[in-house]
Amino acid sequence: MTAAIVPGKSPRRAWPLIGHGLELQRRPLEFLAELHALPEPIVRIRLGRDEAYVVTAPELLDSLLRGKISQCVEKGAFFDAMRVVLGDGIVVSAEPKHMRHRRLMAPGFHRERVAGYVDIMADSTSSMVDAWHSGQRIELDRELGGLAMRIVARALFSSDIAEELVSESLRAFPVIVAELPKRTMMPWLARLPLRNRAFDAAVRRLLTVVDRIIAEYRARQEDHHDLVSMLIAARFDDGTGLSDQEIRDEVMTMFAAGYETVSNTLAFAFHELGRRRDILDRLQREVTEVLGDGPVRADNIRDLVFTEKVVTETLRRYCPPWLGMRETTAEIELGGVPVPEGATIIYSNYALHNDPNYFADPATFDPDRWTPEYRKAVTRSGAFQPFGIGNRNCIGEPFAWLEATAILATVVARVRLEPVPGVAVREIAAATVQLDRLPMIAHPHAPAGRPRSIVT
Numbered sequence: 090m091t092a093a094i095v096p097g098k099s100p101r102r103a104w105p106l107i108g109h110g111l112e113l114q115r116r117p118l119e120f121l122a123e124l125h126a127l128p129e130p131i132v133r134i135r136l137g138r139d140e141a142y143v144v145t146a147p148e149l150l151d152s153l154l155r156g157k158i159s160q161c162v163e164k165g166a167f168f169d170a171m172r173v174v175l176g177d178g179i180v181v182s183a184e185p186k187h188m189r190h191r192r193l194m195a196p197g198f199h200r201e202r203v204a205g206y207v208d209i210m211a212d213s214t215s216s217m218v219d220a221w222h223s224g225q226r227i228e229l230d231r232e233l234g235g236l237a238m239r240i241v242a243r244a245l246f247s248s249d250i251a252e253e254l255v256s257e258s259l260r261a262f263p264v265i266v267a268e269l270p271k272r273t274m275m276p277w278l279a280r281l282p283l284r285n286r287a288f289d290a291a292v293r294r295l296l297t298v299v300d301r302i303i304a305e306y307r308a309r310q311e312d313h314h315d316l317v318s319m320l321i322a323a324r325f326d327d328g329t330g331l332s333d334q335e336i337r338d339e340v341m342t343m344f345a346a347g348y349e350t351v352s353n354t355l356a357f358a359f360h361e362l363g364r365r366r367d368i369l370d371r372l373q374r375e376v377t378e379v380l381g382d383g384p385v386r387a388d389n390i391r392d393l394v395f396t397e398k399v400v401t402e403t404l405r406r407y408c409p410p411w412l413g414m415r416e417t418t419a420e421i422e423l424g425g426v427p428v429p430e431g432a433t434i435i436y437s438n439y440a441l442h443n444d445p446n447y448f449a450d451p452a453t454f455d456p457d458r459w460t461p462e463y464r465k466a467v468t469r470s471g472a473f474q475p476f477g478i479g480n481r482n483c484i485g486e487p488f489a490w491l492e493a494t495a496i497l498a499t500v501v502a503r504v505r506l507e508p509v510p511g512v513a514v515r516e517i518a519a520a521t522v523q524l525d526r527l528p529m530i531a532h533p534h535a536p537a538g539r540p541r542s543i544v545t
């Protein structure tokens with residue numbers, strides 16, 4: 090009943106049958122941090138009856154994700170539980186399909202194209218803030234979740250039908266994202282009929298809405314200048330396009346990958362700002378200087394230098410994707426350790442970003458560490474990789490930077506958010522790293538010389 094560690098010693102004894110799976114379920118962030126504290130760059134643990142290899146060193150991650158070895162790994166069985174929602178979208182699909190689809194979708198995520206979504210981001214954020222009145226308690230985590238969902242939905246489907254998708258998603262996604270990580274660790278849960286009724290119904294309803302909207306788009310044959318119009322019009326080299334099923338899979342994939350990651354990043358940013366007045370004051374000064382009375386625009390984003398540092402430090406300290414996984418499709422050698430075909434490899438960007446070997450004083454939230462030189466150095470070394478690396482890195486990265494920066498600047502320009510006294514919030518590792526709740530009190534700034542209307 091020992092955990093086999095390659096090549097060093099066991100971090101902690103494993104339970105028979107369960108192995109370290111229980112640790113990974115019950116105290117995942119602590120367990121992964123313990124593995125990072127070991128001197129070995131690759132560690133073998135037991136997950137149930139199987140073994141898994143945990144990679145803790147950036148140089149080995151580099152080999153795994155973008156070196157030659159990356160051609161011998163796929164997403165693997167770990168991601169199978171997600172297929173019920175994502176179908177065979179690019180987060181889960183294998184090569185060569187993954188690259189074929191990714192290339193087709195890539196133009197929709199180029200920086201210049203994404204800049205066109207800044208108005209959707211600014212408008213949606215303003216509408217959220219307009220509904221808050223002075224002294225109101227806001228459940229900010231939920232507000233940000235709804236906001237990020239609305240923004241992705243409007244980027245995918247800009248026409249007014251998107252609202253129906255937003256309402257359905259707000260109902261369905263909380264059920265889905267609470268269940269999927271459990272099924273990923275314990276796939277047999279999917280076979281328990283009574284337990285799965287709410288989940289199955291949520292997935293069915295959501296897919297029905299998406300299918301109907303795609304059918305409507307096809308029938309209307311209009312270019313709405315959004316991601317779905319682009320997917321419908323896109324053609325492979327042989328002149329064929331994506332089927333309705335493939336478009337649905339990619340739409341669900343964008344949704345699932347693109348809303349919680351952003352909303353949880355922002356929730357952590359506001360949590361830190363709520364307890365770090367010094368940082369909030371600097372941020373507010375910058376935002377006032379850059380935006381004046383106007384909304385955030387694509388051409389003033391680059392002047393929000395400190396705002397971007399706050400987002401960067403949030404992505405370091407609270408990197409949402411805490412668990413990465415791959416499965417080998419051939420025997421490989423990683424860091425001198427032979428890894429057989431079909432083996433599971435685990436890594437954690439969250440643990441890496443909080444590893445004192447790579448980041449001084451990692452628990453301290455310090456946006457000032459992000460000088461251009463520092464950023465270049467930690468990115469080049471592979472120690473900082475919130476959006477992943479290699480051919481499966483985040484296709485939505487430019488969208489995510491723009492969105493996080495635009496939302497943060499818009500909220501800070503309009504309102505001061507303060508923590509609710511006496512309420513403790515807790516960091517948890519669900520589908521992504523998140524706060525268990527984030528109640529805050531809103532204090533909108535009254536525009537000079539104009540009393541604020543109160544919306545209740």
Ligand code: HEM
Pocket residue numbers: 179180181191241342343346347348350351354408409410413414474475476477478480481482483484485486488489
């Ligand atoms: C703060 C926000 C975000 C973070 C931290 C993040 C992080 C990541 C990471 C680490 C991966 C790689 C996963 C792996 O290697 O297994 C990834 C993949 C992906 N992300 Fe994001 N993401 C964010 C926002 C978004 C947004 C806004 C979208 C879309 C609108 C998006 C769409 C995707 C997709 C489709 C993939 C799969 C790419 C592929 O396999 O080719 N993400 N993301």
